Amino acid sequence: MLYALLCYNNEAEVFAWDQDQDAAVMARLEAVQQKLDAAGKLGPSLRLLPTTAATTLRKDQDLVIDGPYAETKEQLLGFYLLDIDGLEEGLAIARELAAANPGGAYEIRPIGYFRAGKALG
């Protein structure tokens, strides 16, 4: 069965890590990920860039908002991984998807680190 594991933390704190602290966390995570990878249990994993790099499209009003999706009345129901040129293309794709499934919002956020993983390859 496929599961997604969603990561939450305090952004101001995580971006206050210096390079050594950050590298130490990544190294410890990598050790766990290699074990999971060897067992064929790990698909793609990634680290998003900060919320300041995010743009949100409110689908019903076709409203583009700078920043992350900040409402609390809707829940995270899914996500896409896109390989595209930049924000304009991302917004065009989001609008096409919105036409097929109106309601709610898409947050478009660049990815800082991507690890493909062996499972689901």
Place this chain on the structure above:
Amino acid sequence: MTDLAWIDAALTGARPQAVGALLRYFRDLDTAEEAFQDACLRALKAWPLNGPPRDPAAWLIMVGRNAGIDGARRRAKQTVLPDETVLSDTEDAETPLAERLDGADYRDDVLRLMFICCHPDLPATQQVALALRIVSGLSVKQIARAFLVGESAMEQRITRAKTRIARAGVPFETPGPAERAERVAAVAAMIYLVFNEGYSAGGRQDDRGRLADEAIRLSRLLLRLYQTEPEIMGLTALLLLQHARAAARFDAEGEIVLLDDQDRSLWDRRLINEGLALVDKAMRHRRPGPYQIQAAIAALHARAARAADTDWAGIAALYAALERQTPSPVITLNRAVAVSRTEGPQAALDLIAPLEARLAGYFHFYGVRGALLLDLGREAEARVAFNQAIALANTPAEAAHIRRHLDQLTLSGEAH
């Protein structure tokens, strides 16, 4: 990571918000700082035992406020308040405070804290030192090392800056839209100063080199407060895109490596991606400003996989736009470099000819002129320009870079 390292990161992350709120409460920078220090000491004791609080900033503000009041009462020889370990991380104690902090107060607190560091009465070096001390929370020792001065000299510099600010008065009233825009612009300029201190240090991973990272952190913080400001997106993007090249800007001997010759595999893709995303976001607003245009220029360099792929025509057009917004001979000089790539060295030389009177003391002017003359085969004139550049060099690396041109000239001269 150890307990201490986690707590340290939490304290650093919460600092601007907590000191900003304490400053609003106590209306005095020293009291606010002392209260925050007190709260940090208590956090070091309480957090390893009770675990980190749900909202570290709210915890620090509440404990800091009590500590500040406690201190004032002790000084007035009155009763001491109960110990902070009695304070719990419960909903009813924190929720109202946390809610208030989510709103406009929080933004204005942090902006005010950053803004007092760039008071117009303060010279640039004091602004940078004060921001690093107050907003970033670097120790006086770290700041002194970053500026290559003694600790006591730096202590004095910071104390002088604080005295000037206290005399000038900290603006506590909620700013109007025009004032707020002015404050944001002043803070952006201060952050850029912090960055340049680190950038000019090159790729060094010491206290001075780390200033560039700190400037990026401050810029992201400002952008989180003003998510829809295209110029703050531009500023953050500019810092990210410039810093992304840090590892490639100097060779093993510490000599400058020009953009064209840099090993682009050493560029930090993560910083570049973040910078490019912010340039994209800013462009959508169609309200170009100097930071955005400079970021767009850096973005065109970052997008070129090889130096030969660089969109020089695009860069020349962006420099022309920057010139219209903030006319300056240095920008014209930069445009000339781009023009030399699209229209050739003679067109560029014509463009910079009228600048000599204003740039007579500027190293880069003669460096560029020498390179253009060299391209045109006017070697004797190139030699004169390079010698003028060396006389004006600001760092040994700059002088060494020009000397390499001269050495090549000498070699080809001998071959004739």
